[in-house]
Amino acid sequence: MKALILAAGYAKRLYPLTKDFPKPLLRVAKKPIINYITEELERISTVSEIIVITNSKFLPHFKKWKKHFHFSKPVTLIDDLTRSNSTRRGAIGDMAFAIKKKKICHDLLVIGGDNIFDVSLNDFLSFARRKKPHPTIGIYKLKNIKQARNYGVVRIDRKKRLIGFQEKPANPWSSLVAMCLYFFPKEKLRLIGEYAAIKHDKHDATGFYISWLMKKETVYGFIFKKNWYDIGHHDTYEQARRIFLKNKN
Structure with missing residues (x-):
């Protein structure tokens, strides 16, 4: 299995912090956000390679990051060849670009490079493997349903199949929101390229x-x-910093 970390966004909502610095390399409890992801991926025996896709503007930062830290698994950097927010490929476009560039033909775990967590992915992967050849996404249960207005809200049935989706609804039907965490069996990788090939402006909205x-x-x-x-x-950045610093202490 390959793991793909999406780190090619320009994070305008976090300016000025991210005007000239990539969001996944911002620090939380004294280490980069992306390290929480790579450390968990290194613990997963079935992950054979960690691929990080970034952009031309921030590639030098990630090269320094890769050189500074030691990894127990191969870490590959991919440049998506964009230099600005206006030319970005979007999350789905970057997935398709990475799959084509690396000629990926294995099961693929995809995670957003701005996700930070303190939970193992093993249960998620065990669940996802049982559901093969179907794709599986990560879902997070918010404590406050009002917060769901800022996310893609999902509805699932008793078998945990997705049966409904709302993109940033004014009146969410639940507190279950879609995460930027996907497991694609190798048989379904074509569905990423198929969507990316559609001519529209929604490649950045995973919902x-x-x-x-x-x-x-x-x-x-x-x-x-x-x-x-x-x-x-x-x-959310400040909240994560408080929580993870508290847990560390």
Whole structure:
């Protein structure tokens, strides 16, 4: 299995912190956000390679990061060849680019480079493998349903199959939100390139991809309940810093 970390965004909502510095390399409890991901991936025996896709602007930062830290698994950097927010490929576009560039033909675990967590991915992967050849996404249960207005909200049935999706709804039907965490069996990798080939402006909104995917394929969801943050704004970044620093102490 290959693991792909998405780190090619320009994070305008976190300016000025990320104007000239990549969000996944911002520090939480004295280490880069992305290290929480790589450290967990290194503990997963079935992950044979960690691939990080970034952009031309921030590639030098990631080269320094890779040189500074020691990894027990191969870490490969990919440049998506964009230099600005206006030319970005988006999350789905970057997935498709990486798959084509690396000629990936293995099961693929995809995770957003701005995700920070203190939970093992082993249960998620065990669940996802049982659901093969269908894709599985990570789902997070928020404590406050009002917060779900800022995310893609999912509905699942008793078998944990996705049966509904709302993109940032004014009135969420649940507190279950989609995470930027995906498991794609190798048989379904084509569904990433297929969506990326569609001419539209929604390659950066993974929620629209989930809606599209649900119409093409059975999709399962695995629910996480422990600490997990998607660092999209200054407030979530500060909250994560407080929580993880407290846990470290």
